[in-house]
Amino acid sequence: MLFKDIIGQEAVQKRLIKEVQEGRVAHAQLFTGPEGVGKLPMAIAYARYLLCENRGEEDACGTCLSCRMFNQLSHPDLHFVFPVINKAKAPKKTVCDDLITTWRSFVIKSPYFNINHWLGEMGAENQQATIYTAESEEISKKLILKSSQGGYKVMIIWLPEKMQEECSNKILKILEEPPSQTVFLLVSEQPEFLLQTIKSRTQQIEFKRLENETIQNALENKLGINPGDSQRIAHLANGSYLHALEAIHLNEDKALFLDMFILLMRLSYMRKVKEMKQWSEQVASWGRERQKNFLIYCQQLVRENFIYNFHINELNYMNEEEKNFSSKFARFINERNVMGIMDELTLAQQHIEQNVNAKMVFFDFALKMIVLLIQ
Numbered sequence: 328m329l330f331k332d333i334i335g336q337e338a339v340q341k342r343l344i345k346e347v348q349e350g351r352v353a354h355a356q357l358f359t360g361p362e363g364v365g366k367l368p369m370a371i372a373y374a375r376y377l378l379c380e381n382r383g384e385e386d387a388c389g390t391c392l393s394c395r396m397f398n399q400l401s402h403p404d405l406h407f408v409f410p411v412i413n414k415a416k417a418p419k420k421t422v423c424d425d426l427i428t429t430w431r432s433f434v435i436k437s438p439y440f441n442i443n444h445w446l447g448e449m450g451a452e453n454q455q456a457t458i459y460t461a462e463s464e465e466i467s468k469k470l471i472l473k474s475s476q477g478g479y480k481v482m483i484i485w486l487p488e489k490m491q492e493e494c495s496n497k498i499l500k501i502l503e504e505p506p507s508q509t510v511f512l513l514v515s516e517q518p519e520f521l522l523q524t525i526k527s528r529t530q531q532i533e534f535k536r537l538e539n540e541t542i543q544n545a546l547e548n549k550l551g552i553n554p555g556d557s558q559r560i561a562h563l564a565n566g567s568y569l570h571a572l573e574a575i576h577l578n579e580d581k582a583l584f585l586d587m588f589i590l591l592m593r594l595s596y597m598r599k600v601k602e603m604k605q606w607s608e609q610v611a612s613w614g615r616e617r618q619k620n621f622l623i624y625c626q627q628l629v630r631e632n633f634i635y636n637f638h639i640n641e642l643n644y645m646n647e648e649e650k651n652f653s654s655k656f657a658r659f660i661n662e663r664n665v666m667g668i669m670d671e672l673t674l675a676q677q678h679i680e681q682n683v684n685a686k687m688v689f690f691d692f693a694l695k696m697i698v699l700l701i702q
Contacts, residue, residue, distance in 0.1 A: 328371040328397075328438055330386045334568050335541040336365050336534060343373050343532075344385065352377070352479075353530040355502050355511040359518045360534030363569025367485055368438045369534070370512040371397075374405055374481040377510060393476060400431040403475040406482045408466065410442065410456030410489040412449055420459040439569045441516075442486060443616055443680065455682065458490040463497035470506050480509045487513045488520040495522045502528045536566025546571060559644040563627050573620065580617065582648070584624040589652060592659070595696040607689035615679060618689075622676040629668050632660040664702040671695050 330340050346352055358366040372387075375397045379387035387394050396402040407430060411421045423430070426449065433440070433448045446456055466482065474480050487495075502511060502525065513529060515521060542561040545568060546552040552560065552575070564571035587610065594603045610618060628649065634642050635657040645653060660668070671692055678688045 328368050329375065329389060330369075330372045332438075333365050333368050333372055334545045335537040336369060339369060339532060339534060340372075343369075344376065347376060347382075348384075352510060354505050354509060355513070355529040357513045357515060357518065357521075357526065357529035357531045358534060359515050359531060361536055361567055362441050362516050363439055363564075363567035363572075364534045364537055365439070365568065366514045366516075366534050367434070367483075370483050370514050371400070371434070371438070374483060374510075374512065377479045377481060378402060378404060378476065380476075400434060404478070404480045406466075406469050406480070408458060408462055408482065408484040408487075409445070410458055410486055412446075412451040412454045412456055413459065420461040422459070422462050422465050424465065439572060441569060442489075443619065447616060456489060458484075458487070458494055460491050460493040460497065462490075463494045466498055467501060470501065470509055474508060478508065480506070481512060482509065483512045483514065485514045487515055487525065488517045492522070495525055499524055499528070537564075537568060538566075539564075542566075542568055542571050546575075550575070562644050570623075573623070576620075580620060581624065581646075584621050585628070585648060585652070587621065588625055588628055589656075591693055591696065592656060592700070595693060595700055596659075598697055600694070603693040604690055607693050608686055610689045611685035615682075615685070618679050618685060619676060622672055622679065626669060626672045626676075629660055629665065629672065632657040633665045636661070659700050661702075664699045667699050667702070668696070671699070 330344070333340060358370055360366055375387045375394060376382055378393045378397070380391035380393050381388040387397075393402060397405070400407075407427065408423050409430060411423060411426055413421045429448060433445065437444065442456060446454065449456075470480060470482065484490075490498075499522075505511065511529070513521075513525075518526060518531070539558075539561040542564050543554075543557045546557040546560060547554060560571050560574045563574050587606070591603070591606055594606060610621065613621070628645075631643055631645050631649070632653050635645075635653045643650075675688050675692045679685060
């Protein structure tokens, strides 16, 4: 991952490069911002630039020994910390080195991802990932050693909000007084859950949502998506390149999702509670990632149906099947209920991500639709 591979975020990139060139590299930096806007890819590109033996004005050289090791994320002075799951009956808590080979391959293959994708890679979709207290000792052991290349040592901590409190407390001292030329890059999506003492020891850098045009260009140039589809996907992505990638994958399930959404709306309108329960059980039988994608799709479709009522074609991004459905259904989505429906969908998505019982989540949402649709 080089700076040139990052999608957007030019202002952050220029700031980081300038600070390196001026010798003002903060020893602990906190990258924050929405999901899927390039925080982790930027951290990796920045680490490469710091460790590059022949860095240029705008990027790492890409050819020196350090850069070649970065191609496999195997540079001895680059360290990662990330949430993991503890294996049942394991004699000790899992630490990141136990999964580092899997992590490196995954990040190289898919640099834009979220915690659910990482859980899926670990084969642990229904578990909670954590950075255990044992990791603090691993961090200290790695950083106490001298740099193998005589330059910086970089520790990237992805989702530090997942650290156990004792782990957070144990790394406070090393964050405050790190070994010489050590740089911590904390990549967080929920900095409000970090200890205040952690945040106070870092320099925060905020990442903004990406412009639609930036996402559209990336989809066309990197993935070969045609302009019509790329414009629609960028519109739905809400500033997140990850969400754009998910929308592409979502197309494979879109017909099923539309059918299930239509079925729920009909059952809710007719108040067929028994059939609604069967509907919720069917959706609950899917994997968690597909359930989340379904809820994301429902949010998009509700939004599009609300806008459909204003009869401004250029603001709608639906295919023909969705338009045919919306021509009859859109009148049920109005100013009185659109926010309520969206709130319930968002809540259901949060519950699915938190491993709440899926049957309860979807049946509860279905019952609420009976009331919301008649408002």
